[in-house]
Amino acid sequence: MDQLDLNLLEDLTADGRVSYAELGRKYNLTRVSIKERIDRLRQEGIIEGFTITINPEAAGKHVSAFFEIDVEPFYLDSVAHALAEKPEVENLYLMTGSSTLHMHALLNDMEDLERFVLNHIYSLKGISRVQTHLILKRYKSRNGGLRL
Template sequence: MNNLDTALLNLLIKDGRASFADIARQLNISRTHARDRVQAMIESGLIEQFTAVINPEKLGKTVSSFIDLKVAPNAIEDIAEDLASKPEVVSLYIMTDLQSLHIHTLTDSTETFHAFVSTHLFSNPQILSVASSSLLKRVKHRRGGARL
């Protein structure tokens, strides 16, 4: 990846719907060259998908919570897959200690969040501990993905 590719990716991160003509103008390259570079990044797997960034508050999802779980190591994959399938779970990560999950949830109320943890976390004997915090204020976030 070179400087042009990095600049091109940063433009796409900011606006995934930017036309090749707009990208070409901003980078001072031809539209064809812009299209070819994007296509090459798609084919190589560098660009996995183009997606929309949704404002959860506009959907009524105002409670953003972060959960750290300690789980029985032999159950971590199954628990991770099960929780990842829940609509409340926005992101889920298996951590390097191989017994921890870090989860971000979005719900419409604290009552809905409580119902989620009661149903899916507290009732599972393979989950050894639960710690959670809710978002107070968003200061910096990576809307649209990481910057390169």
């Protein structure tokens, strides 16, 4: 990857709908040249896809919660797969440190949060501890960041 590839990734992260022609004008290249570069980035797996960003609050999701979930090793995969299937779950990671799973979920309200915790977390076999953290204010949120 060269500097132009990095610039294109930055531009596409900011606006995934930007046209090849617009990018070509910005970098003094043809639309075809830009398309070929972006196609190569997709073929190499650097760009995995294009998506939209939804404003959770405008979509009725007023509670954004992070969960630290400790799981007994034997149950890790079954718990992770069960949680990953829930539509409320935005992200789910196996982490190092004091917690096994780190999860982000978007919920309608506090009652929805309570229902989710009781029915979809506490009900799973193998969970030994759950800590819930609510977002009070979002200073930065970047979709399309690096996937490690």
